[in-house]
Amino acid sequence: MAMTDLIHADLHEKYGTKAYSSLMMHRLGLWLFIISDAFFFMALISSRYFVASTDRPDTLIQELGLLLTAILLLSSLSAYRSEVAASHGDNEGAKRWILITIIFGLIFLGGVVFAWYEAFHDFPPASGFGTTFFTLTGIHTTHVVSGIILLAFVYRRAAKGEYGPDHYRGFEGAAKYWHFVDLAWVFIYPILYLVGESVEMGVH
């Protein structure tokens, strides 16, 4: 399935076992990082049930969560398209799609800031659900910010023409990290916005 397996095969043929092995080691390293980060998110997500049971504040804006999810899913498609473009040597397309991904990321950040603003007014941050909500969205947002910085770095390198169809490892790494950010949100969204029964959790 892997789109980059095209290069996987080509590298082995063109540059021999060592170049292929090097690419492989980088990919395995990236995946180890992603898996370790996933465990961190799993621990935080499971803590929701210990800290706040299945209660959800009745003032939580579920539509906002849906909108944030839609934005991140769209950004995953644009990240995918940028990687496809890079793997085919289409540098302009890769730059364009990575820029679109960054814009989606910034819109998502704006949405999270709005969600926090509303949340501060709607339920106490010190409550069980408030603790879970701000911790989970806060940690995820740091990943979004670091993802945007990574994508911006890759965009800068792509603008200098440093990537080609045979060498776009940085592109692949940044795109995979961004997909992971999306993947984490796929679980965070229902855990925070959908699961359980809504109960009154007023600030006062």
Place this chain on the structure above:
Amino acid sequence: MATDSHAGETKETKNKRGLIVLIVLAVLTVAEFFAAIWFEGALQLTLLGGSAILKALGIAHYFMHWRQVLDHIADIAAGDAEVVED
């Protein structure tokens, strides 16, 4: 060495697949939203959990190409690749 059943695909084919994956993810997301409204208790939890896992698998498989890792490990085991440091 690992083989790729999609090797030689055009950019358009890959982009089309990406779009189809996005549409499926969007449909599941909307379904989740209504499942949370219409159902409650264990059924709601099962539906939401199942949908989230399906979406995660879709992203990991089609966007993150997780099969590469298994291919690479298989390559190392088969001796088609070296463990290198650079």
